[in-house]
Amino acid sequence: MTQPLIIYNTLHRQKELFVPLHAPHVGMYVCGPTVYGDPHLGHTRPAITFDILFRYLKHQGYKVRYVRNITDVGHLEHDADEGEDKIAKKARLEQLEPMEVAQYYTNRYHKAMEALNVLPPSIEPHASGHIIEQEQLVKEILDNGFAYESQGSVYFDVAKYNAKHHYGKLSGRNLEDVLNTTRELDGQEEKHNPADFALWKKAQPEHIMRWPSLWSDGFPGWHCECTAMGRKYLGSHFDIHGGGMDLVFPHHECEIAQSVASQGDDMVKYWMHNNMITINGQKMGKSLGNFITLEQFFTGQHPLLTQAYTPMTIRFFILQAHYRSTVDFSNEALQAAEKGLARLLDAARALEKITPAATSTIQVGDLRQKCYDAMNDDLNTPIVIAHLFDAAKSINSVAAGKETLTEADLKELSETFQLFCFDLLGLTGEAASNAGREEAFGRAVDMLLEERAKAKANKDWATSDKIRNELTALGFEIKDGKNGSEWKLNK
Numbered sequence: 001m002t003q004p005l006i007i008y009n010t011l012h013r014q015k016e017l018f019v020p021l022h023a024p025h026v027g028m029y030v031c032g033p034t035v036y037g038d039p040h041l042g043h044t045r046p047a048i049t050f051d052i053l054f055r056y057l058k059h060q061g062y063k064v065r066y067v068r069n070i071t072d073v074g075h076l077e078h079d080a081d082e083g084e085d086k087i088a089k090k091a092r093l094e095q096l097e098p099m100e101v102a103q104y105y106t107n108r109y110h111k112a113m114e115a116l117n118v119l120p121p122s123i124e125p126h127a128s129g130h131i132i133e134q135e136q137l138v139k140e141i142l143d144n145g146f147a148y149e150s151q152g153s154v155y156f157d158v159a160k161y162n163a164k165h166h167y168g169k170l171s172g173r174n175l176e177d178v179l180n181t182t183r184e185l186d187g188q189e190e191k192h193n194p195a196d197f198a199l200w201k202k203a204q205p206e207h208i209m210r211w212p213s214l215w216s217d218g219f220p221g222w223h224c225e226c227t228a229m230g231r232k233y234l235g236s237h238f239d240i241h242g243g244g245m246d247l248v249f250p251h252h253e254c255e256i257a258q259s260v261a262s263q264g265d266d267m268v269k270y271w272m273h274n275n276m277i278t279i280n281g282q283k284m285g286k287s288l289g290n291f292i293t294l295e296q297f298f299t300g301q302h303p304l305l306t307q308a309y310t311p312m313t314i315r316f317f318i319l320q321a322h323y324r325s326t327v328d329f330s331n332e333a334l335q336a337a338e339k340g341l342a343r344l345l346d347a348a349r350a351l352e353k354i355t356p357a358a359t360s361t362i363q364v365g366d367l368r369q370k371c372y373d374a375m376n377d378d379l380n381t382p383i384v385i386a387h388l389f390d391a392a393k394s395i396n397s398v399a400a401g402k403e404t405l406t407e408a409d410l411k412e413l414s415e416t417f418q419l420f421c422f423d424l425l426g427l428t429g430e431a432a433s434n435a436g437r438e439e440a441f442g443r444a445v446d447m448l449l450e451e452r453a454k455a456k457a458n459k460d461w462a463t464s465d466k467i468r469n470e471l472t473a474l475g476f477e478i479k480d481g482k483n484g485s486e487w488k489l490n491k
């Protein structure tokens with residue numbers, strides 16, 4: 001049975017019933033990373049939020065085409081129309097071909113997403129592979145009179161557009177607000193109006209990422225790619241467009257304007273945005289020294305981190321907040337998430353070992369529907385987790401012999417746990433339990449070596465040799481030093 005899903009549509013500032021345009025098909029486009037640096041905490045939230053939606057829509061029986069792009073050209077510094085291309089700058093600094101930079105960081109991004117158990121999208125188009133589609137879009141907007149050419153570049157004519165349509169309807173601004181908050185930057189003299197944005201930029205002589213066009217050798221404006229690629233893979237009208245709240249303006253506002261100016265109407269039915277992440281109450285930024293990459297989280301190698309955190313702890317922590325609320329990262333909060341996740345995973349393991357009884361002393365029947373209700377309420381994952389914690393408490397009582405469950409109830413509880421904890425929230429038990437198991441094995445070997453040290457101190461050479469030989473036979477290499485013995489596993 002398909003559950004009625006309610007999602008918050010940023011465009012109308014309200015929760016709306018999700019009704020796909022062409023059920024059972026659902027088209028979903030999410031803005032992906034600009035690949036010029038290591039994946040960091042800021043990348044996790046949109047990836048995990050829309051992973052939950054992707055998983056849930058598929059579970060509902062929809063055939064979901066999920067497009068998440070890779071921005072490898074056109075994204076200039078400060079998200080502005082002037083300045084160096086983010087990838088070209090990194091390439092210049094590292095003396096690499098820009099596509100080497102893009103490939104390297106795309107690979108790093110994929111690796112991090114896999115560790116976080118984020119499912120790969122159906123299509124992952126690169127902006128640089130869709131220059132023709134972007135030029136076509138620019139041409140359509142020019143032909144319809146909503147853009148103008150200026151010294152080889154093409155700009156979107158915001159004032160002209162705004163006279164007919166509302167520029168600012170997604171972000172809730174009007175043109176006056178936009179003009180008041182637009183920074184004066186170099187190169188603005190090419191524009192008729194400071195609010196205008198670049199659709200095509202003529203490349204400066206030193207600019208290496210360039211393509212021929214009707215207007216100049218150059219490159220597309222940053223906002224073009226998502227409109228052009230969304231339309232190419234999802235059609236001129238599709239269901240969901242998502243991204244971080246920081247993209248509402250100007251990126252998504254410009255996408256709407258480009259869509260209306262080219263095809264005459266909106267391309268997207270539901271706009272969804274995840275809120276931002278702060279670190280110890282501060283915005284994350286390279287200049288603030290609180291910029292933590294995912295690898296640094298996974299290894300604990302950052303001055304602000306007191307320990308390493310597994311990818312699942314990060315995922316669980318993010319899911320403990322509703323995607324439209326802010327999330328503040330701190331060591332204390334992550335340690336609490338680590339404990340909470342362990343409690344759920346322990347309960348899932350305990351569940352497997354429970355033997356059924358003739359009667360049930362606790363109610364499990366409504367857990368599944370309660371979890372569905374929370375998911376259907378704009379993907380309220382913290383409520384789903386709260387229900388799972390309640391279930392974990394019951395499981396522990398049954399495991400301790402204080403309560404009992406029938407075979408049918410046990411099956412219902414196991415299935416619900418599997419569905420929500422693992423299939424839909426995408427949590428996995430393996431990473432944590434492997435690390436835990438290895439630590440336990442290590443401690444056991446330490447204990448044996450302590451016994452051997454005692455035997456040696458007592459001149460019990462037979463026992464000392466026996467421990468050493470048996471460990472060696474198992475593949476351990478034992479090194480005796482001044483401060484006792486060390487070991488490593490040679491397998």
Ligand SMILES: [Zn+2]
Nearest residue numbers: 031032226251
């Ligand atoms: Zn985008």
